[in-house]
Amino acid sequence: MSERRGFDEILRSRDFVVTFELVPGRSTRTRHYRHIIRFAEEVASKGLFDALSITDNAGGHPALAPEALGRELRRMGHHPIIHFSCKDKNRNMIESDLLALDREGLHTLLVLTGDYPRYGYRGRAKPVFDLDSVSLLRMVSEMRRGFRLSPEVPGGGVELPPIPFFPGCVVNPFKWSEAETLLQYWKLVRKVRAGARFVITQVGFCVRKFQELLFFLREEGLRIPVLAGILVLDIRLARILHRGVVPGITISTELLREVEKESQDPDRGREAALDRAAKLMAICRGLGFQGVHICGAPLDVEAAHELLERSREYLPRWQEFLPQFRDHPRGAFFLYEEDRETGLNRPRRMPLTPKTRRGILYPFMELAHRVFFSSRSPLFPYLRRWADKLAHSALEKYFLHLEYALKKVLFDCQECGDCVLPQMAYLCPQSQCAKFLLNGPCGGSRDGWCEVYPGKRRCVYVRIYERLKPEKRPYYLRDLELPPRDWALFRTSSWLNFYQGKTPRSTEPPEG
Known part of the structure; x- marks a missing residue:
């Protein structure tokens, strides 16, 4: 047996x-x-x-x-x-x-x-x-x-x-x-x-x-x-x-x-x-x-x-x-x-705590994403044609440096080339989670702090929950399952990859 x-x-x-x-x-x-x-x-x-x-x-x-x-x-x-x-x-x-x-x-x-x-x-x-x-x-x-x-x-x-x-x-x-x-x-x-x-x-x-x-x-x-x-x-x-x-x-x-x-x-x-x-x-x-x-x-x-x-x-x-x-x-x-x-x-069920105050960065980033990186955006067909022309051209490497310079400042970007920021309330799990987890937190956090950096770094998923709560969206995390990172895309442009259909993960922001 x-x-x-x-x-x-x-x-x-x-x-x-x-x-x-x-x-x-x-x-x-x-x-x-x-x-x-x-x-x-x-x-x-x-x-x-x-x-x-x-x-x-x-x-x-x-x-x-x-x-x-x-x-x-x-x-x-x-x-x-x-x-x-x-x-x-x-x-x-x-x-x-x-x-x-x-x-x-x-x-x-x-x-x-x-x-x-x-x-x-x-x-x-x-x-x-x-x-x-x-x-x-x-x-x-x-x-x-x-x-x-x-x-x-x-x-x-x-x-x-x-x-x-x-x-x-x-x-x-x-x-x-x-x-x-x-x-x-x-x-x-x-x-x-x-x-x-x-x-x-x-x-x-x-x-x-x-x-x-x-x-x-x-x-x-x-x-x-x-x-x-x-x-x-x-x-x-x-x-x-x-x-x-x-x-x-x-x-x-x-x-x-x-x-x-x-x-x-x-x-x-x-x-x-x-x-x-x-x-x-x-x-x-x-x-x-x-x-x-x-x-x-x-x-x-x-x-x-x-x-x-x-x-x-x-x-x-x-x-x-x-x-x-x-x-x-x-x-x-x-x-x-x-x-x-x-x-x-x-x-x-016990009632949940009142919604936290709405931050400034999350609504701004979500708006920018819906305009430039959503297949439902009216700009999407034009941006896709532009990305096809830019890819493999002499300008591609300069565009790549520009993208990651901006995202490094805003998100401490790790240059995955397969970005999950929209699903994570614009908090990068590759830089903010010590274990690089994509499908929810480990069991080691304590009082909201990361097990690896207690008292120094808060668990990124707690922060994601708090960002989504004022938008009435944290429950979407219950059903979200992301595939593992594709290392073939490392240090390539996630923006160009999105428009060229190379990213297997959905880049649409979560619905309420």
Whole structure:
């Protein structure tokens, strides 16, 4: 049985699924790796978990490639879930890695953007992010159906056999502002449409946010298995998360103080950490999640067994524990009204904040775009003929310098030649997003700040949302899906490319 059928069948046939996350280190020649192997062997013999997942350079640090460990887990009888990120590979290397995973029979993927690269050999590694999670899911979906190679490529004009990948995606519901919350959920809609077959959430300790995600999916009519991320929170992790070192995960000072107090116990808080995780597992099952994804837990079979048994014991009383999981900042945004009796949500939308003040640049740029760069403009036929004459003439290079000098000043242009400014409220994601993302933000922003430049650069998608809100247009981001950048157009004129029909992406401004 293939990995795809295995995990797919598990999700369809079982009431509640439990997966466990493994984080390999930088070498197979260490005690940590041997510990992972022993743990996996014991788990396989006892049948504790439905699947084991393997991270892909978690935290942006180099580590053992997940397929190496996945190969060993598969031999033990596990259903490995391979974390597959966009951060370190261009699209050609991504395709090669996917073909290698197919050869190894590793078909269950957790597709994600990935953490920004940090420490590497002799300095920080170059961030790649040639694809984002939406375009990567779209690529995997096409491979599931069978790639048709372009006649222009070597060996092209043929259709490759379908590959039975079973891709999932991630979502971070633990966002505390209106813009970040809606942007996360809208991106999830695009991920599901692009081919995600299951969802795993980021970890957190706010039950209203867990339930909020389920309400949103139901409201959107998206029937897809969702696993709640459950963190076994010890004092070491609590201090790291409170400092904001791990993108996308936050805990309050109150929760940190609670864990610090627990760490004074003779077992250094082990019992309390397992108990907290077991209660949250029971709550998530009670809320209607199809499973949980356990993170940060010790590689201890006895502790794992205790965690699972205790969560089953707590299940009939899950509502009693709700008051213990309200970890969110003061003034946090919630998409649905609070049910004061239960501390959960009512399925009724909260009103959004008043529209922000309309800026000057956006309406001006939109007007200029509609006049000069819209196929609906009366000037379009004349400008197209003019562009055809200018292209490949002696004046083309001077026109190119003029275009990019102007756009560099206005937008910090990166000379893509395939411009998406009109879709992005005239904010360039190639210069304003550290990960160059085209289909919505990553899950790492915090309080509206970019995960890579906290306190220095605001998330470009939050800024896009704020620009579009006075125009009553932010909801168009929910359905927008842009193809990846075409590097064949790099350092060519995006204006001439538009008129000559070389840009595959629509350049029409969004409608209200």
